[in-house]
Amino acid sequence: MAYSICTHDSWGVVPVGSFETLEEAREAFASLCADPWYRQDGSVKGVELLQGGVGADAQRLDWFAFQ
Numbered sequence: 001m002a003y004s005i006c007t008h009d010s011w012g013v014v015p016v017g018s019f020e021t022l023e024e025a026r027e028a029f030a031s032l033c034a035d036p037w038y039r040q041d042g043s044v045k046g047v048e049l050l051q052g053g054v055g056a057d058a059q060r061l062d063w064f065a066f067q
Helices: 024-036 036-041
Strands: 003-009 011-019 045-049 059-065
Touching: 003 024, 011 024, 024 036, 024 045, 024 059, 036 045
Parallel strands: none
Antiparallel strands: 003 011, 003 045, 045 059
């Protein structure tokens, strides 16, 4: 099963990666959540981890909101 990560910003939803395993996807998700640029930028509102790719069929597994 495929896993994807998307960011949510002022312009919409942006796919940033696709992964074969949940472990790889969770590693990348954690890295993005801790990335100083995303935390300080202000235009990126959040990042989400999806199961099943990007689109209507995707299921959200995790969400992180930048403050």
